[in-house]
Amino acid sequence: xxxxxxxxxxxxxxxxxxxxxxxxxxxxxxxxxxxxxxxxxxxxxxxxxxxxxxxxxxxxxxxxxxxxxxxxxxxxxxxxxxxxxxxxxxxxxxxxxxxxxxxxxxxxxxxxxxxxxxxxxxxxxxxxxxxxxxxxxxxxxxxxxxxxxxxxxxxxx
Numbered sequence: 001x002x003x004x005x006x007x008x009x010x011x012x013x014x015x016x017x018x019x020x021x022x023x024x025x026x027x028x029x030x031x032x033x034x035x036x037x038x039x040x041x042x043x044x045x046x047x048x049x050x051x052x053x054x055x056x057x058x059x060x061x062x063x064x065x066x067x068x069x070x071x072x073x074x075x076x077x078x079x080x081x082x083x084x085x086x087x088x089x090x091x092x093x094x095x096x097x098x099x100x101x102x103x104x105x106x107x108x109x110x111x112x113x114x115x116x117x118x119x120x121x122x123x124x125x126x127x128x129x130x131x132x133x134x135x136x137x138x139x140x141x142x143x144x145x146x147x148x149x150x151x152x153x154x155x156x157x
Contacts, residue, residue, distance in 0.1 A: 007122060014107045015129070019065060022100035030092040030099075037095045037141070045142040049135050059136045065097070084155065087148045091141060098137035101130040 039045050049055045104126070111122045 003118070007118075010110070011107075011122075011125065011129075015104050016068070018104050018107075019068075019100055022096055022103070025096055025099065027092055030095045034095075037098070039138070039142040039145075043138060043142075045146075046139040049139040053135065055135055055139045058132075059139070062133060062136060084148060084151045087144055087151065091144045091148060094137040094141045094144065098134050101133045101137075104130050 042048060108122060108126050111119050114122075
């Protein structure tokens with residue numbers, strides 16, 4: 001029972017620290033055209049995630065990080081109707097969220113020398129806690145970019 005409590009406490013502290021540092025990532029870094037943040041060809045601009053895991057049906061049920069960490073910018077604070085700056089900022093926030101969740105997987109290495117059952121349980125947890133959030137970001141971002149480019153083109157006309 002002690003191990004379970006220690007593991008839960010470990011993950012809580014580690015993920016809160018990573019989230020806290022994540023909120024401090026400068027927009028200048030997130031604005032860079034990083035190949036990781038692009039939609040990869042096999043993702044088909046996010047359609048792959050809908051086909052594989054029906055993301056649009058469950059994405060609204062994921063917890064909002066702002067409920068735990070007030071420094072996290074919530075999707076509920078954005079009005080993406082026609083405001084290019086809001087859409088651009090939301091795109092950057094999807095990058096931030098995806099990066100934070102990716103970095104939140106790395107601390108699994110602490111369990112490298114643990115027993116097989118401890119490794120499996122912690123690996124299962126870290127995947128369940130982070131991969132769905134990353135999938136949602138990769139699903140939403142191409143749509144947001146299309147909206148942003150469309151508004152940018154209209155503004156240029």
